[in-house]
Amino acid sequence: MTVKLNIPYGRQDITQDDIDAVIGVLKSDFLTQGPCVPKFEKKISKYCGAKYAVATNSSTSSLHLACLALGLVKGDWLWTSSITFVASANCALYCGAKVDFVDIDPTTYNLCPKALKNKLIKAKELGILPKIVVPVHLSGQSCDMKAIHELSKEYGFKIIEDASHAIGGKYLDKPIGNCEYSDIAVFSFHPVKIITTGEGGIALTNNFELSESMSLLRTHGITRDPKKMTNESDGEWYYQQIKLGFNYRMTDIQAALGMSQLERLDNYISRRHELASRYNNFLKDLPIVIPYQDNSSHSSFHLYIIRLKNEKTHKQVFEYLREKGVIVNLHYIPVHTHPYYQKTKVEFTELKHSEQYYKDAISLPLYPTMTEHQQDLVISTLREALQL
Known part of the structure; x- marks a missing residue:
């Protein structure tokens, strides 16, 4: 079982x-x-x-x-x-x-x-x-x-x-x-x-x-x-x-x-970077985009966001991971697309990068007490999802 x-x-x-x-x-x-x-x-x-x-x-x-x-x-x-x-x-x-x-920078x-x-x-x-x-x-x-x-x-x-x-x-x-x-x-x-x-x-x-x-x-x-x-x-x-x-x-x-x-804040940040580095190493061969880190910034890595290169599989991959117990999330639904903001009738400028981001982004699990074994399970489950 x-x-x-x-x-x-x-x-x-x-x-x-x-x-x-x-x-x-x-x-x-x-x-x-x-x-x-x-x-x-x-x-x-x-x-x-x-x-x-x-x-x-x-x-x-x-x-x-x-x-x-x-x-x-x-x-x-x-x-x-x-x-x-x-x-x-x-x-x-x-x-x-x-x-x-x-609009957002399509890289950061x-x-x-x-x-x-x-x-x-x-x-x-x-x-x-x-x-x-x-x-x-x-x-x-x-x-x-x-x-x-x-x-x-x-x-x-x-x-x-x-x-x-x-x-x-x-x-x-x-x-x-x-x-x-x-x-x-x-x-x-x-x-x-x-x-x-x-x-x-x-x-x-x-x-x-x-x-x-x-x-x-x-x-x-x-x-x-x-x-x-x-x-x-x-x-x-x-x-x-x-x-x-x-x-x-x-x-x-x-x-x-x-x-x-x-x-414990500094220890938390160090651990998050260790886990992010492992993700980078073990996910680099997959058809995804891993998080870009600008040289000017040392991220706290609150989130580890990947983007699928094939947006058509976005919902399928997301649902497969959740079905298996990997509780991924999506940060965030673009604010301007919410019904409340749509009814304000503000003429938003073109937000093509924000809207594209929503079509293919997934936040993978990342937290300081996460074990390497748990992370390996996330990685293997993601591999399964991408092969469907």
């Missing part, structure tokens, strides 16, 4: 140290807002080389706060990649702004600087330049941030790096998240990401005013700082709501887990 495999595309790694860290908070006086959150923020900002960090309950919340802090309002435009999770675009809609998409699958430049030239002629551009570091490989930053200086847009996949990665030998080429960078700590807080996110910046704005907005727009109040405090109990904010706060329970996970 053949035993069905159960190999997911991603999986969290929870150790006894993680459990002990969470138990420590559960036994403390603080479960929600306590000392762990600012400690976690400090550790992340130090690791990445950014001045400030604002932890939240999800990376979606972080993206929303980043847009608000940069002043995105009704009538403005935000541009991003269509090959991303919908949150990269939805954050603009939450602000009443409009969304458009830039990241937002293409050349396509961006061409689109900016046309947008300038029409008077509809974006206020914000959101490059997405797909799979943990950085976009060409230097080129995008140069365009931002010429065309006057702000930059939010959607680095949800990319903590632990590097760009031009510096940690992703240092914000040298952006205004704000956002990480995700969802369970299938590089490290996890259960759910959670964080926004990094080198701008004090942006960090203060995001910190205020994540807590209902409420302040206890007398310097920010419109009148004198009534006493130590006093607080004021000075903006309309949200409950986007991270808890101490989540932050404790995140700090414990952060201790």
Whole structure:
């Protein structure tokens, strides 16, 4: 009898140290807002080389706060990649702004600087330049941030790096998240990401005013700082709501887990690279395209995405792998093709590379606790699927 495999595309790694860290908070006086959150923020900002960090309950919340802090309002435009999770675009809609998409580079699958430049030239002629551009570091490989930053200086847009996949990665030998080429960078700590807080996110910046704005907005727009109040405090109990904010706060329970996970981050990245290298070696003779790695970037390898050279077998290969228990996935369905975005009637520019990517891409299992035996089973099952 053949035993069905159960190999997911991603999986969290929870150790006894993680459990002990969470138990420590559960036994403390603080479960929600306590000392762990600012400690976690400090550790992340130090690791990445950014001045400030604002932890939240999800990376979606972080993206929303980043847009608000940069002043995105009704009538403005935000541009991003269509090959991303919908949150990269939805954050603009939450602000009443409009969304458009830039095609991907067919080699890296990241937002293409050349396509961006061409689109900016046309947008300038029409008077509809974006206020914000959101490059997405797909799979943990950085976009060409230097080129995008140069365009931002010429065309006057702000930059939010959607680095949800990319903590632990590097760009031009510096940690992703240092914000040298952006205004704000956002990480995700969802369970299938590089490290996890259960759910959670964080926004990094080198701008004090942006960090203060995001910190205020994540807590209902409420302040206890007398310097920010419109009148004198009534006493130590006093607080004021000075903006309309949200409950986007991270808890101490989540932050404790995140700090414990952060201790293993570099080891996780090393292991992901080992597994990616094995995939590269054992898949090179198959009729697929393995992930390209640009010399400017050291990917965190959140995902290992292959592309089939014969797109007609895409669904067949995908379903065969899943039927055998290799739980592959597809990251992502192009955002502009979703019914909600189709009904917005925005005239999207040509996104041929994004649409072609969707026809032949598959994310293979990759996570730090994956054994070489499990990986060999994935490889052999993929070989079977390609021979059908």
